[in-house]
Amino acid sequence: MLCCEVFLALCGMCCCVRYDFEHTQDEQVHLDCFCVIAQGIEKNANGRRLKDLIAEHDVVKNTLEYIQTHAPSSKYDC
Secondary structure, three states, X not given: OHHHHHHHHHHHHHOOHHHHHOOOHHHHHHHHHHHHHHHOXXXXXXXXXXXXXXXXXXXXXXXXXXXXXXXXXXOOOO
C-alpha cells in the first residue's frame, strides 16, 4: 500500500495552488508517474481497487474542482 499512500499524498498536494507556483523535481516526477499509472489502470479486480481508492480520497473530485476554478474561460462559455 506504500505506493498508493505516496500517490494519494501527491494528489492532495497537486490539487493545491502551491504546485502551480512551486514544486520540486521529485514532485513533478511523482505526478508524471501517477499519470502513467492512472492511464494504465487495468479492467480487473486490482484496477477496481485502485479506482475505488482514488475515488474514496476525492482525487477526481478535487482535481475537477481545481480545473474548474483555474482553467481559462472558453469563448463557448454561456
